[in-house]
Amino acid sequence: MPTPVQAPRANAYIERWIGGCRRELLDRTLIVNARHLRHVLATYETHFNTHRPHRALSQAAPLRPLPDPVDLDDKVTRRDLLGGVIHEYTQVA
Template sequence: MFTADGIDVIKTPPQAPRANAFAERWVGTVRRECTDLMLIVNERHLATVLADYTSHYNDHRPHRSLGQQPPNPPPRIVDVTAARIKRRPILDGLINEYSQAA
């Protein structure tokens, strides 16, 4: 499937954690900011937590390499000095997201 789209598949060597730096960075970020701070009960709970965190990571969390913007930024820029701010807790308050109040 990948070769049909012109994508080269590169196999990483077994037990070489530095071979896939992007995956290692993602796993480390998820562990530091999310799963190390929670008690995960079962696989379903883990899937829910990871889905919520992934949404937060891509839609709201600032990324240094993107000029403090998320990968999927909101459609409009808001002047936060003149707007009312609303806080929305994510993962039962482990993370908070802020947006303009209506």
């Protein structure tokens, strides 16, 4: 679908998401079939919206409030997603 004349930046947001998805995930993963692709994209979408920090939101995720300040005494744990392609880090009190 062509970009409407009245909104030349209409595709900028989805192009940014697709570019990030390709660089962070699809360039590092061998997709076997359509079912595998749907699973990988659903996992990445969940990670993107609930865990991954965004600069425009002051390092908060879109579906999560801003995190509390970091205390250097807390332990950090790592959870691997999609066989280690994506890493999620959380603090443990």
